[in-house]
Amino acid sequence: xxxxxxxxxSEAGVRDRTKEAFQELVLAExxxxxxxxxxxxxxxxxDLVQEALLQAFRAFGTLKEDAAAGRxxxxxxxxxxxxxxxxxxxxxxxxxxxxxxxFSLYRTxxxxxxxxxxxxxxxxxxxxxxxxxxxxxxIRLPDIYRVPLVLRYIDGFATKEIARLMEAPLGTTxxxxxxxxxxxxxxxxxxxxxxxxxxxxx
Amino acid sequence: MTDTKAIPCSEAVGQLxxxxxxxxxxxxxxxxxxxxxxxxxxxxxxxxxxxxxxFLATSSAEEIPSHVKERLERFMEGL
Numbered sequence: 172x173x174x175x176x177x178x179x180x181s182e183a184g185v186r187d188r189t190k191e192a193f194q195e196l197v198l199a200e201x202x203x204x205x206x207x208x209x210x211x212x213x214x215x216x217x218d219l220v221q222e223a224l225l226q227a228f229r230a231f232g233t234l235k236e237d238a239a240a241g242r243x244x245x246x247x248x249x250x251x252x253x254x255x256x257x258x259x260x261x262x263x264x265x266x267x268x269x270x271x272x273x274f275s276l277y278r279t280x281x282x283x284x285x286x287x288x289x290x291x292x293x294x295x296x297x298x299x300x301x302x303x304x305x306x307x308x309x310i311r312l313p314d315i316y317r318v319p320l321v322l323r324y325i326d327g328f329a330t331k332e333i334a335r336l337m338e339a340p341l342g343t344t345x346x347x348x349x350x351x352x353x354x355x356x357x358x359x360x361x362x363x364x365x366x367x368x369x370x371x372x373x
Numbered sequence: 374m375t376d377t378k379a380i381p382c383s384e385a386v387g388q389l390x391x392x393x394x395x396x397x398x399x400x401x402x403x404x405x406x407x408x409x410x411x412x413x414x415x416x417x418x419x420x421x422x423x424x425x426x427x428f429l430a431t432s433s434a435e436e437i438p439s440h441v442k443e444r445l446e447r448f449m450e451g452l
Contacts, residue, residue: 194449201445203434217441221448228452275386277421278414293421297428302435324429330396345396352390356425 188231196240197224203326204244206302210321211252213310219255223248245326249318249336256314276356285369299368300359308355308362316351319344380404385415389422 197204204223208216227247234243280292289295300308309317318337322328328336334344363369385408391397392405409416 190449190452193452194446197449198446201442202437205437205441205445206433206435209435217444220445224445224449225452228449273383275418277418281417293417294424297424300428302432305429305432324426325433327430327433330394345391349387349391 188234190228193228193231196237197227197244200241200244203241204248207245207248207321207326208252210306210309210325211249211318219248219252223251226251245328246336249322252318253337274353274357276360279360285363296363299363304362304366304368307366308358311358311362312351312354315347316354319348320351320355323348380408382408382412382415385409385412386418389415389419390426393419393422393426 201220204220205216208219208223212219223244227244230247234240276296277293280296284292286292286295309321312320319330319333322333322336323330330344330348331341333348334341337344339347385405388397388401388405392402395402397405409419
C-alpha cells in the first residue's frame, strides 16, 4: 500500500487529509473497528486495530468520501488480519467439526424446550446471549468459517466482497458461510448449556 | 418449464439463509417457497433465521474499553 498524500478538497464530502482529520474520522469508528477485531482474533485485537490504523493513515489519500470511512477502515483491518493469518499458517484450518447435516438449532430448542413457560422460545434463547457470549461462540469457530460469518452477518459485507478480501473463490466462500452457520448454531447451543445461560430464565 | 418438484425439509432448511440473501436461483427460490407453503416447521425455521440475522446485525459495535481507546488515541497522536 502506498503512502497517500493526495489532498483533494474539490470533491463533495472530502475534507483535508491531515492527521487531525484522520483522527477525527477514526475516533467515531473505533468501537466498530475494535469490535470487529475482537471477533476476528482471540488475543491481540488492539494490535490488529493499531496496525490497521497505521496502514489506513498511510493510505488516507485514497479515501474518496468521508462517509465511507467506516467500511474503508474495516476493509483495511480485514486485509491486515488476512495477511497475518497467512504468515501464521500456510495451511487452511479445515479440521473436521463433526457431522452437521442433521443439526437444527430451531428444532433442538423445540425438542429440549429450555424455557417451558415461554411463548417466544427462540427469541428468548437469543436474548440470553450478551455480546461477550456471542464473541465466545464465534471465537470457537475455525477462522475459515468465523471470518465470512462475521463479515457477512454482523458487519454487512457482501459475499462477493468477502470472497475478494479473503482471496477465496465465491463458491468456496458460499460453502464456508453455509457450513459456518450450522457450526455457529451448534456451538451456540453447546455454549448456552456449558455457560449456564439456560438456567437463568427457567 | 420450471421444475417445482417438492423438496424435503433438509433441503429447504439448508437454503433458508441463502433464500433470505436472494443468493439462490429463481428455480430454487420457487422450490423453497413451495415447500414453505405447506410446511409449518420450516416456516418456524424461516422465522428463526430472520431473528438470528437480526440478532447478529445488531451486534456490530460494542463499547470500547477506555484504556484501549486511550492507547489507540495516543498511537494516532504519534502518527
